[in-house]
Amino acid sequence: MTPALIDAAHTRAQGHLALTPLLNAPLLDRLAGRRIFVKAECLQVTGSFKARGGWAAVSALAGSCAGVLAMSSGNHAQGVARAAAAHHLAAVILMPEDAPEIKIANTKAWGAEVVPYNRATTDRDALAREIAERRGYAMIPPYDHPEVIAGQASVGLELAEQARAAGVSEAEVLVPCGGGGLAAGIALALATRAPGLRLRTVEPRGFDDMARSLATGTAARNARLSGSLCDAILTPTPGRLTLPLLQDLAGPGLVVSDDQALAAMALAFRSLRIVLEPGGAVALAAALFSPDLPATVICIASGGNVDEQVFTEALRRHPHQSHSPEQSPPAC
Amino acid sequence: MTPALIDAAHTRAQGHLALTPLLNAPLLDRLAGRRIFVKAECLQVTGSFKARGGWAAVSALAGSCAGVLAMSSGNHAQGVARAAAAHHLAAVILMPEDAPEIKIANTKAWGAEVVPYNRATTDRDALAREIAERRGYAMIPPYDHPEVIAGQASVGLELAEQARAAGVSEAEVLVPCGGGGLAAGIALALATRAPGLRLRTVEPRGFDDMARSLATGTAARNARLSGSLCDAILTPTPGRLTLPLLQDLAGPGLVVSDDQALAAMALAFRSLRIVLEPGGAVALAAALFSPDLPATVICIASGGNVDEQVFTEALRRHPHQSHSPEQSPPAC
Numbered sequence: 001m002t003p004a005l006i007d008a009a010h011t012r013a014q015g016h017l018a019l020t021p022l023l024n025a026p027l028l029d030r031l032a033g034r035r036i037f038v039k040a041e042c043l044q045v046t047g048s049f050k051a052r053g054g055w056a057a058v059s060a061l062a063g064s065c066a067g068v069l070a071m072s073s074g075n076h077a078q079g080v081a082r083a084a085a086a087h088h089l090a091a092v093i094l095m096p097e098d099a100p101e102i103k104i105a106n107t108k109a110w111g112a113e114v115v116p117y118n119r120a121t122t123d124r125d126a127l128a129r130e131i132a133e134r135r136g137y138a139m140i141p142p143y144d145h146p147e148v149i150a151g152q153a154s155v156g157l158e159l160a161e162q163a164r165a166a167g168v169s170e171a172e173v174l175v176p177c178g179g180g181g182l183a184a185g186i187a188l189a190l191a192t193r194a195p196g197l198r199l200r201t202v203e204p205r206g207f208d209d210m211a212r213s214l215a216t217g218t219a220a221r222n223a224r225l226s227g228s229l230c231d232a233i234l235t236p237t238p239g240r241l242t243l244p245l246l247q248d249l250a251g252p253g254l255v256v257s258d259d260q261a262l263a264a265m266a267l268a269f270r271s272l273r274i275v276l277e278p279g280g281a282v283a284l285a286a287a288l289f290s291p292d293l294p295a296t297v298i299c300i301a302s303g304g305n306v307d308e309q310v311f312t313e314a315l316r317r318h319p320h321q322s323h324s325p326e327q328s329p330p331a332c
Numbered sequence: 333m334t335p336a337l338i339d340a341a342h343t344r345a346q347g348h349l350a351l352t353p354l355l356n357a358p359l360l361d362r363l364a365g366r367r368i369f370v371k372a373e374c375l376q377v378t379g380s381f382k383a384r385g386g387w388a389a390v391s392a393l394a395g396s397c398a399g400v401l402a403m404s405s406g407n408h409a410q411g412v413a414r415a416a417a418a419h420h421l422a423a424v425i426l427m428p429e430d431a432p433e434i435k436i437a438n439t440k441a442w443g444a445e446v447v448p449y450n451r452a453t454t455d456r457d458a459l460a461r462e463i464a465e466r467r468g469y470a471m472i473p474p475y476d477h478p479e480v481i482a483g484q485a486s487v488g489l490e491l492a493e494q495a496r497a498a499g500v501s502e503a504e505v506l507v508p509c510g511g512g513g514l515a516a517g518i519a520l521a522l523a524t525r526a527p528g529l530r531l532r533t534v535e536p537r538g539f540d541d542m543a544r545s546l547a548t549g550t551a552a553r554n555a556r557l558s559g560s561l562c563d564a565i566l567t568p569t570p571g572r573l574t575l576p577l578l579q580d581l582a583g584p585g586l587v588v589s590d591d592q593a594l595a596a597m598a599l600a601f602r603s604l605r606i607v608l609e610p611g612g613a614v615a616l617a618a619a620l621f622s623p624d625l626p627a628t629v630i631c632i633a634s635g636g637n638v639d640e641q642v643f644t645e646a647l648r649r650h651p652h653q654s655h656s657p658e659q660s661p662p663a664c
Contacts, residue, residue, distance in 0.1 A: 018355075021352075021353055023350075026441070027438075042605040043353060047605050101652060102602065102652055106359075109358070266640075269640070269643075272375070273374040273375060273606060273608075273636030274607065275605040275607060276605075304605030308601070308602075308647040308648075308651060308652065311647070312644050312648075315640040315643070316640075320433060320434055320437065
């Protein structure tokens with residue numbers, strides 16, 4: 001992983017990806033007792049940051065294969081499917097049968113062939129290898145791949161400039177973490193562009209393989225592969241590329257509950273007017289509900305592909321609470 | 333109304349307002365059979381474009397009064413309250429008792445004093461004049477005021493540049509319309525900056541005073557003042573400043589139903605991951621469901637301050653529909 005690889009991926013993506021805004025809201029600052037900024041990757045094309053890594057990997061391959069294959073519960077699927085369509089490549093995506101309906105539908109809408117599998121009974125990796133070999137397709141791993149990490153790093157390139165424009169030079173950057181591709185990419189970009197912004201990963205409780213791996217220095221595994229609403233970031237163990245990078249560049253990992261993620265979704269709806277999925281809301285949840293964070297925190301809101309039932313449940317469980325009129329007016 | 337007034341308001345707002353993104357989604361294009369861009373003013377500070385006009389009017393006044401007073405069902409309220417707080421001015425806001433709870437709460441959170449009134453039984457204008465005179469406060473009208481129109485015009489300044497960057501030189505720009513301040517401001521800005529972008533107003537069915545006024549050339553009145561979910565854009569009649577401007581600069585007015593606005597909210601949730609209120613979604617509804625629009629349409633999504641009950645109802649009434657697999661993949 002070199003700065004040149006990150007810059008090259010960024011250059012190839014010009015005009016094909018959105019520069020997502022850095023949002024903030026006085027309501028969130030007041031609730032948390034700290035300044036909170038939110039990098040809204042839910043507004044990225046395909047609804048998540050995965051469009052960045054997908055574009056980087058597919059654009060690096062173009063011309064060398066008949067098609068691409070990816071395994072994904074939905075966000076990587078859409079990122080790869082969109083990039084493949086734009087490069088006139090066929091795309092096969094292996095998706096778990098229980099992936100959110102909206103993610104399956106959107107992946108198909110990008111023209112990809114979706115192959116469903118059962119998380120418990122199918123050997124997903126073997127099935128993927130078989131299809132890729134038979135058809136001559138290139139595999140695009142979801143996180144443990146230099147081009148994918150280089151693509152996600154563009155979040156960090158943008159953030160370094162946006163934080164500077166907002167007058168923020170010292171902060172913690174909280175990043176939702178599955179395999180660690182987004183976190184590793186951002187950490188690499190910030191290390192050279194904004195060294196005062198220090199990265200921390202955020203995971204759902206019970207799926208904190210990265211936090212435990214960072215604490216002990218060896219790759220830990222999760223006991224389960226399902227059972228959290230945060231479907232986008234449930235991975236068995238950190239990547240072989242991402243863990244060493246984050247050991248060098250990240251602080252201790254944070255963990256939040258599913259209910260805290262739902263509360264963050266409701267607050268983002270109400271105060272930022274953005275739609276987050278549970279896995280995309282864990283960093284905001286940590287910023288709102290974790291003790292011992294610094295005065296300024298930047299959260300990556302990594303995705304917004306959520307079925308309406310889950311979103312409605314977040315609003316139902318966490319309804320609007322009237323503000324106390326004694327609260328002082330926020331500064332602008 | 334002069335270009336200099338617009339430019340001066342824009343300059344005074346630098347660093348105090350968001351430059352909102354211009355979004356698009358293949359799903360919306362496919363549904364509508366045309367290219368749709370969405371200027372996401374729901375991501376503006378305070379959750380609507382009204383922060384622009386509020387800032388322009390209050391910043392023009394600063395130093396000349398003890399405080400400000402506004403009448404608003406909620407979005408203008410928040411825009412004025414925020415600007416007043418930033419300029420260390422007191423703010424009194426007259427709000428109808430049936431305004432959405434979220435808007436009342438957010439207005440109070442900005443430090444404003446909220447005076448509720450009954451839409452049917454209170455003489456709102458008399459009450460406002462009485463309070464303003466007694467306290468020495470300046471009235472900030474919601475739309476029929478040169479500084480307010482000049483402030484809203486900054487949406488058009490940004491849009492002219494964003495459309496150029498997206499390669500769009502010919503399009504219709506659909507704008508949610510209550511009193512016409514946003515539409516008039518944008519039309520003025522586009523007339524000089526992007527003359528190929530032609531403006532059309534959009535109103536809820538039964539509250540189409542602007543469309544009827546534009547058709548006949550004389551100010552029409554709505555028969556009712558309530559009875560639509562689009563609370564943000566229910567006004568009795570066009571403004572005395574805004575109507576002549578729009579007669580010069582706008583095409584025929586468009587009208588949509590409340591249910592079309594709810595459908596647009598559900599589609600914006602699903603494909604753009606933004607939160608819209610009904611009144612903020614009428615332009616997108618027109619872009620999706622009106623016949624006889626050109627190949628490229630830009631919608632202003634003017635606000636996102638919506639109670640969760642209304643939002644949940646939009647998702648319930650307009651659930652996700654699976655895409656047909658025969659649909660071709662979208663171009664990027």
